[in-house]
Amino acid sequence: MNAVTEIRAAGSRDETFQQFEVTPATPVLGAYISDLHLADISEAAAQELRRALWRYGVLFLRNQQLTPAQLSKAGRLFGPQLEEHTFGKTLVDEGYPEVLVIEQMQSDRAKTTTDIWHHDVTARQHPNLVSVLQASEVPFGADTMWTSAAAAFEWLPQALQVLYLSLDVEHDTTYMALRHDFAPADKLAELVALGETAVHPAVIRHPFNDRLCLFVGNGYTKRVHGYSAEQGEHLIKLAIEQAKIPEIQVRLQWQPGDVAIWDNLGTLHYGVTGDLRNQRRLLHRVAAWSPDIRPSLDREAAIAAVTAA
Template identity: 35%
Template sequence: MTTLVDSAAPSTPALRPHRIPADGLYEGQRTLRRTPDGWDDRPYERFEAVPQAATIGAEIRGLDLSRPLDDGLRAELNRALLEWKVLFFRGQHLSSGAQREFARNWGELESNPLLARGDSKDVVRFDKAVGGVTTFENVWHTDVTFRERPALGAVLQLREVPPSGGDTMWADMAAAYDNLPPEIRARIDRARAVHDYLPGFARFYSAAQLAPFQEEFPPVEHPVVRRHPETGRRMLFVNASFTTRIVDLEEAESDRLLRLLFQQAQVPEFQVRWQWQAGDLAFWDNRATQHYAVNDYGTHRRVAERVAIAGDRPY
């Protein structure tokens, strides 16, 4: 019996060999979950929250942060922080003392002897004028992960802004984790990494300036993927400023994997960008985010003050 072939039937064309280089950012649809599965996502009663991006960043309207917070307002702001990871408040113009009092609603304040001091030991002042030292700008990082207990969060206020530029960006590290390939998540879910203050600060301080702090800040280990102590979400917890190696991996393999993980903060869908006005205040969850101060304002001056809240040991 003879089988006839339909010459009109479509055939799959042959393609030349092709591939995308390994260990790069992955294209395609992103999974964008703002809150954990099962989260009670209900309206706010004491203020308006205006989303600034899909999963991260909300402007809070209708509050004067110079006034004390009652328990109910503090709880609602904390819920907003957990849901949006960074909160923005326009035109607050708080004194350093009022800024500290607002931050104290979330716990004990911490000082950082490696950065310029404001009017008290727990206020860091970033005064970038002509010829000033460029500190943590133009790099994605999470604050003070070289501590055994990295900061819970930080409250930053812009005292003086340049005529253009000087924005700050934040990245949602829960989304960064969610969108890793399954095989990468399986490799890192129980991995640990070393964090050290030296790589980040050596970019702008001398050895003589850094050496006195080596005993105070020895290298520490943290999980590569931490769980948020309040929401339970898994979050990527490595950053290009302070994470030096993954424990139990050879140096080359550790470097290769860390490069891939560092890139996750660079995905636009995981980010929010804030254009500052003088007196604006940002309050971010340092456990769940990385941030990037954009130094694109040339010779103009930019002055900011930051207060950090002591955190817990990552797990």
């Protein structure tokens, strides 16, 4: 349903959009948006931008150069609340606690969670719906990749689709921080005290495009309910392997001022940071969420639909 099924010729525009130009980046995922500046966007353009996002999963806009205030305004196009990150560095001192600073040197490599396939902040009851990320300084090679969570599910054999449709997974921020050696000791104590955990279905029905999406990443996913730790680890690993299929991915080579907008329920992402050679990587992110939307699944109906197919 609503799948990007037509294979367009490379560089060919999607003519169903009138407010700006939409050029698909791959047959499965991603599109470049041109003739639009996010600081000056009409309601009609905002509606089309949301429609493009639910269709393409991730949108790339070159040369935006947004101020923190403009970045926050762009985030509010996609949800009523902006995330204030649990442990990350923000622009709180400048009055923007919602603007997360993503800054990294190669020497920090063991202290990052960007170079794993993940959805953001899934240990919350209401994870982010949409992220808006702008690059300020990005060394050559420090790209970002996304994969389609809907295609990841659709490309599973039917027996595994049914299996994953039956699973609930516990997500835990402290587990993520320990697993990836992310938080310093003082922050770790804060995270333990915060106790941020949530249980979500391993497959969710996307709230805006109705596609079934594999909702398992290599970040916060701790335990599969009803399975031993070792069994659960195999199930989680097998799901993460789906994210690695090249045909369902797209990759952005950043230029300063570029913005990427992604659907955090319908995609996973991976920050490619392996070869920075101690060059600075600096990006800023805001993320929209809604207290009315949490990951969910019409489990029996979805299993019936998959087995009837």
